[in-house]
Amino acid sequence: MNNxxxxxxxxxxxxxxxxxxxxLAEWATRAPEMEEDIALANIALDQLGAARLLLSYAxxxxxxxxxxxxxxxxxxxxxxxNCLLVELPNGDxxxxxxxxxxxxxxxxxxxxxLAGCADERLAAIGGKARKESAYHLDHxxxxxxRLGDGTEESHRRMQAxxxxxxxxxxxxxxxxxxxxxxxxxxxxxxxxxxSAVLAEATLTVPESGWAPGGGRDGVHTEDLSYLLAxxxxxxxxxxxxxx
Amino acid sequence: xxxxxxxxxxxxxxLLGEVEAAEAALRSAxxxxxxxxxxxxxxxxxxxxxxAADQKIEPRDWMPEAYRRTxxxxxxxxxxxxxxxxxxxxxxxxxxxxxxxKAILLAKVQDEAGHGLYLYAAAETLGISRDELVDMLLxxxxxxxxxxxxxxxxxxxxxAIGWLVDGAAIVNQVPLCRCSYGPYARAMIxxxxxxxxxxxxxxxxxxxxxxxxPAQQAMAQDAVDRWWYPSxxxxxxxxxxxxxxxxxxxxxxxxxxxxxxxxxxxxxxxxQAEVLGLTIPDPELRxxxxxxxxxxxxxxxxxxxxxxSGDGPCNRQRMDHRRRAHHEGxxxxxxxxxxxxxxxxxxKVAA
Numbered sequence: 001m002n003n004x005x006x007x008x009x010x011x012x013x014x015x016x017x018x019x020x021x022x023x024l025a026e027w028a029t030r031a032p033e034m035e036e037d038i039a040l041a042n043i044a045l046d047q048l049g050a051a052r053l054l055l056s057y058a059x060x061x062x063x064x065x066x067x068x069x070x071x072x073x074x075x076x077x078x079x080x081x082n083c084l085l086v087e088l089p090n091g092d093x094x095x096x097x098x099x100x101x102x103x104x105x106x107x108x109x110x111x112x113x114l115a116g117c118a119d120e121r122l123a124a125i126g127g128k129a130r131k132e133s134a135y136h137l138d139h140x141x142x143x144x145x146r147l148g149d150g151t152e153e154s155h156r157r158m159q160a161x162x163x164x165x166x167x168x169x170x171x172x173x174x175x176x177x178x179x180x181x182x183x184x185x186x187x188x189x190x191x192x193x194x195s196a197v198l199a200e201a202t203l204t205v206p207e208s209g210w211a212p213g214g215g216r217d218g219v220h221t222e223d224l225s226y227l228l229a230x231x232x233x234x235x236x237x238x239x240x241x242x243x
Numbered sequence: 244x245x246x247x248x249x250x251x252x253x254x255x256x257x258l259l260g261e262v263e264a265a266e267a268a269l270r271s272a273x274x275x276x277x278x279x280x281x282x283x284x285x286x287x288x289x290x291x292x293x294x295a296a297d298q299k300i301e302p303r304d305w306m307p308e309a310y311r312r313t314x315x316x317x318x319x320x321x322x323x324x325x326x327x328x329x330x331x332x333x334x335x336x337x338x339x340x341x342x343x344x345k346a347i348l349l350a351k352v353q354d355e356a357g358h359g360l361y362l363y364a365a366a367e368t369l370g371i372s373r374d375e376l377v378d379m380l381l382x383x384x385x386x387x388x389x390x391x392x393x394x395x396x397x398x399x400x401x402x403a404i405g406w407l408v409d410g411a412a413i414v415n416q417v418p419l420c421r422c423s424y425g426p427y428a429r430a431m432i433x434x435x436x437x438x439x440x441x442x443x444x445x446x447x448x449x450x451x452x453x454x455x456x457p458a459q460q461a462m463a464q465d466a467v468d469r470w471w472y473p474s475x476x477x478x479x480x481x482x483x484x485x486x487x488x489x490x491x492x493x494x495x496x497x498x499x500x501x502x503x504x505x506x507x508x509x510x511x512x513x514x515q516a517e518v519l520g521l522t523i524p525d526p527e528l529r530x531x532x533x534x535x536x537x538x539x540x541x542x543x544x545x546x547x548x549x550x551x552s553g554d555g556p557c558n559r560q561r562m563d564h565r566r567r568a569h570h571e572g573x574x575x576x577x578x579x580x581x582x583x584x585x586x587x588x589x590x591k592v593a594a
Contacts (some may be wrong), residue, residue: 013367022337026343028352029564032572033579034326034360041353045346052342069341092577148372149585150578159573234398241456243340243397 006119007061008081009179011071012216013110014054015082018072019046019224020103022231023090029150032093038138043100046132053125073235077225083215085168087224091161094154097143098161104136105193106172106186113181124181141197148201155202163206170211256513258417262435265420272298281306293312294495299425302368310494314424315369315376316385317496318497322362323380325355327561331395332404336531340398350402351441358434361366365426370422381566389414389475389547393554399452399466400460406519407474407512413438414508415478423495446515453520454459467516468524476542478505509539 024044031037055068066074085103090096111133114126147158175184198205214220235243277298281288286305293300300306329352336352337344338437363373379385390408395401421432452463479485479501492498499507509528516523527540549555 018342021345025336025349028336028349029329030571032568032575034356036572036575037329037356038353038360041349041356043509045349045353048346052346055342072342073340091346093572146582147575147578150582151574153574154578165360202538222529230337234338238340239454241340241459243344243451243455 003061005178006122006142006180007058009176010054010058010061010122012081012083014051014058014071015080016086016103016107017047018051018055019080019082019227020043021051022088022227023086023088023099024096026090027096043136043139046129046136050125050129050132053128057121057125069235070230072237073232077220078218080220080224080228081216081218082220082224083168084169084212084221085165085172085216087221087227088165088168091164092157093143095161095164096148097147098158098165100136101144101194101197102142102165102169102172104133104140105190105197105243106169106183108133108137108193109186109189110181110203112184117180119180137193141239144197144200145202146196148203158201159203162203163208167210167212168206171213171215172190174213174216245283247294248302258413259436259439260419262420262432262439265417266432268297268421269425272296282562283585295422295508297421297423297495299428308379309490309498310348311369313491313494313496315366315371317491318362318366318369318427318430319371319376319379319385320387322359322366322376322377322423323385325359325362325390326380327387327565328391329355329359330564331391331557332401333392334395335398335401338398339401348460349443351405354437358437361430361433369445377569381562381569383553383562386551388477389550389555390473391561392396392557393470393473394557396469397462397466398399399449399462400470402445402448402452402463403466403470405441405443406449406515407445407470408477409438409442409445410512411474411477412510413442414504418498418504419496421495421498426497433528449521463519464521467521471524472542472546475505476506476544476547478502478508480544480547481541506536509537512536513537 021044024040024047027040028044031040051072052068055071057072059066059068064227085099087093088099090099108130111126111130114122115130117123143226144158144162147154149155150158169190173183173187173190176182177184195205275296275298277293277296280286287307288305290300290304293304300310332348332355333352334347336345348562364377366376367373378386380387390411395404401454413435416431416435420428420435422428422431446449449463449467452459454460467468482488482500482502488497489502492500512523515526525540527538530536531538550558553559
């Protein structure tokens with residue numbers, strides 16, 4: 001392998017996007033409004049598009065002949081490198097929006113930094129994906145404000161969603177000084193973005209010392225294996241088939 | 244990538260050609276001066292003249308109450324069908340066998356939501372709200388196409404729905420591009436263009452399966468076996484039993500009879516099935532030289548009536564799913580309304 005660090009990095013980002021797409025797509029036909037059905041499918045499609053570019057590139061870097069589908073459908077959960085945040089079940093709409101807020105407030109500065117990195121392929125992917133992330137962040141922020149500052153029930157649910165999701169943000173910014181972009185450098189912008197949204201939404205930033213992690217090393221929650229079982233079942237039932 | 248292995252539809256005179264011709268006719272009708280109704284005009288005569296001249300009735304025009312009701316019913320049922328129709332295909336998004344297929348399917352289901360919204364908006368031009376129409380769907384007072392009450396059991400069903408169900412929908416909808424009611428005609432032009440793309444995607448899924456492993460071929464044939472007759476039934480009961488047809492024809496809402504459209508669909512499918520290498524499950528299917536059309540076995544209309552009346556395999560499941568999504572989203576819609584009201588009053592104070 002030419003560049004194992006870049007491979008691991010591209011794989012982790014590709015897995016983040018793929019698992020996020022899989023979870024968001026679960027909302028199809030279930031969203032609280034028909035317009036939201038379209039919006040969530042749109043965001044899922046963006047994530048899936050980024051996942052395909054990143055996994056294809058990871059496969060090329062690896063040089064072992066694995067394409068995007070081999071990486072998506074033929075790895076087990078211990079081989080996935082996504083953060084735990086994206087594999088968490090959707091919960092209610094408030095929790096889904098809390099997940100999307102944290103994810104997009106992380107992906108936007110990440111892809112923006114990536115757009116200026118030395119690796120041309122990653123830079124091109126970052127340049128494309130950051131525009132989409134800006135829209136995802138805008139969409140999530142708007143809903144977090146609506147729900148936080150909406151009714152009593154929606155406020156309660158939105159705060160609960162943020163409380164559930166918040167500890168999983170820690171893992172996103174663990175330092176990787178050798179990576180094309182060191183995530184630790186993105187934490188400040190993330191905190192600024194999210195705390196401004198939460199303040200306007202009349203929500204409080206949770207205080208928790210719990211910082212679950214392990215996704216980047218392939219140690220996941222119990223949920224990921226079920227997600228993969230569903231995602232991979234058909235592909236694996238027909239080894240070598242073309243679709 | 245979907246062009247070369249796809250037989251005939253897009254040749255001149257094909258379905259997409261007809262959509263484009265309808266669009267051109269719509270533009271030229273709009274360019275012709277339409278007689279304006281004055282204070283002394285007989286409104287019913289004026290309506291009849293516009294329809295006779297193949298011009299469009301627009302929301303501001305007077306129209307017979309029954310015309311308005313017929314259109315509301317038909318457009319709403321069409322919108323409901325798009326929304327309920329997301330479920331059988333949505334069933335395979337999570338398990339699509341490649342990332343490319345997953346993306347295509349997700350985009351397709353998203354398109355259907357878009358068609359639903361577009362059609363609800365067309366119905367709203369007739370003086371009814373989307374909320375009222377959605378309530379009628381949820382309370383079972385309005386129907387959706389019965390085809391969506393069949394289950395999608397394998398991945399090949401996604402292909403069969405694209406090829407046969409979307410194909411039948413297009414055959415049904417292409418003439419509606421010339422419907423006398425302007426907003427519906429314009430909606431249909433746009434919807435038909437996207438549906439024709441969906442049909443190609445479905446056809447391509449089946450083509451890949453039919454040229455794949457023996458298990459994939461069997462999956463494709465099984466799907467065609469299960470979806471063929473329900474697709475034929477999508478054109479509705481035979482002409483003799485169709486309740487609304489004659490009046491809708493006179494109003495130029497409908498242009499061809501159920502049986503004419505069904506025949507057109509069968510004639511279109513036969514050649515495509517041959518290219519696919521799949522068998523249409525009808526031993527009576529053969530070319531009739533005299534009629535210049537294929538003879539075929541009619542679908543089981545008693546089954547169609549059972550499914551319409553609520554006893555298809557998935558009627559309860561589809562409605563439960565829609566009601567649950569609506570019910571579980573209520574707090575979100577309430578919050579959005581409360582937030583909007585707060586914002587509006589803040590702006591007032593600020594002003």
